[in-house]
Amino acid sequence: xxxxxxxxxxxxxxxxxxxxxxxxxxxxxxxxxxxxxxxxxxxxxxxxxxxxxxxxxxxxxxxxxxxxxxxxxxxxxxxxxxxxxxxxxxxxxxxxxxxxxxxxxxxxxxxxxxxxxxxxxxxxxxxxxxxxxxxxxxxxxxxxxxxxxxxxxxxxxxxxxxxxxxxxxxxxxxxxxxxxxxxxxxxxxxxxxxxxxxxxxxxxxxxxxxxxxxxxxxxxxxxxxxxxxxxxxxxxxxxxxxxxxxxxxxxxxxxxxxxxxxxxxxxxx
Amino acid sequence: xxxxxxxxxxxxxxxxxxxxxxxxxxxxxxxxxxxxxxxxxxxxxxxxxxxxxxxxxxxxxxxxxxxxxxxxxxxxxxxxxxxxxxxx
Numbered sequence: 001x002x003x004x005x006x007x008x009x010x011x012x013x014x015x016x017x018x019x020x021x022x023x024x025x026x027x028x029x030x031x032x033x034x035x036x037x038x039x040x041x042x043x044x045x046x047x048x049x050x051x052x053x054x055x056x057x058x059x060x061x062x063x064x065x066x067x068x069x070x071x072x073x074x075x076x077x078x079x080x081x082x083x084x085x086x087x088x089x090x091x092x093x094x095x096x097x098x099x100x101x102x103x104x105x106x107x108x109x110x111x112x113x114x115x116x117x118x119x120x121x122x123x124x125x126x127x128x129x130x131x132x133x134x135x136x137x138x139x140x141x142x143x144x145x146x147x148x149x150x151x152x153x154x155x156x157x158x159x160x161x162x163x164x165x166x167x168x169x170x171x172x173x174x175x176x177x178x179x180x181x182x183x184x185x186x187x188x189x190x191x192x193x194x195x196x197x198x199x200x201x202x203x204x205x206x207x208x209x210x211x212x213x214x215x216x217x218x219x220x221x222x223x224x225x226x227x228x229x230x231x232x233x234x235x236x237x238x239x240x241x242x243x244x245x246x247x248x249x250x251x252x253x254x255x256x257x258x259x260x261x262x263x264x265x266x267x268x269x
Numbered sequence: 270x271x272x273x274x275x276x277x278x279x280x281x282x283x284x285x286x287x288x289x290x291x292x293x294x295x296x297x298x299x300x301x302x303x304x305x306x307x308x309x310x311x312x313x314x315x316x317x318x319x320x321x322x323x324x325x326x327x328x329x330x331x332x333x334x335x336x337x338x339x340x341x342x343x344x345x346x347x348x349x350x351x352x353x354x355x356x357x
Contacts, residue, residue: 145287146290146291150291153295153298153299187284189282190282190283192284193287193291197284197287201288
């Protein structure tokens with residue numbers, strides 16, 4: 001049986017797809033067969049972030065509608081042979097997704113895969129609902145900023161009431177906080193909510209902090225998940241997050257402003 | 270406001286302001302989300318019935334829903350007007 005992880009946030013632009021791509025790659029690199037599914041029907045982007053946009057022939061909706069088999073639609077990642085991508089349809093709208101159809105695809109994937117990552121669209125409409133409905137774990141991606149924190153709290157309410165686990169009275173979805181675009185310098189100056197502030201408001205288990213980093217845009221420019229940029233702070237932060245999720249004990253990094261006087265003087269990345 | 274307060278408030282960071290605003294907002298939204306969907310309608314219908322007999326304002330009635338463990342309580346509070354002549 002696979003473990004189904006939804007990457008969600010409510011608010012758009014906080015780093016859901018970046019996180020989905022990085023986490024999926026990280027789990028696959030650790031030797032677990034992983035599939036990552038784009039639930040953003042009509043506005044697909046995961047294929048671009050994963051660098052497989054030119055290899056999409058069949059998509060998630062084709063599989064749901066029986067126009068293609070799962071094997072035909074799954075795209076094998078070029079960097080890791082244990083990672084597969086299921087793209088969203090770019091031409092259909094979100095109504096093409098049905099709970100029954102999504103459930104069937106996830107069931108079929110569960111037989112063969114260890115982890116299934118569901119990259120949720122922004123908002124609280126159908127695509128977002130279905131991305132989280134079947135989940136076992138939820139990665140709540142949040143920026144240290146008021147609207148993102150508020151939307152995350154709203155998503156937590158929905159996760160606990162409108163999921164399969166909630167409806168079947170099973171053990172609730174395990175929720176984790178991923179704080180992205182964090183800037184320790186600005187936190188120190190009192191210009192940004194700190195990790196502690198966000199945790200206090202959302203009372204969530206912190207899986208990791210991803211610092212604001214130039215490497216994220218560089219990675220998306222080239223279509224390579226940022227986790228493969230091992231020299232970058234954001235890449236390392238995602239490596240840590242995957243390790244923590246798998247039960248390894250990794251101390252949190254990138255929370256404090258480590259740059260000393262000289263570092264500030266001469267800049268850095 | 271004392272002089273000391275003036276210096277204190279001028280030092281309040283935008284982050285702590287954000288935290289304060291969020292804490293209030295999130296607490297409020299969690300309460301309204303945990304309430305049953307029928308609550309606003311129930312409140313309106315109760316008000317209609319009461320207004321048949323007593324002149325009360327819209328604000329004179331409050332319906333509170335509270336959840337404490339397995340126990341759910343619905344608290345209804347009606348403020349009757351002081352002026353008895355207003356009765357039918």
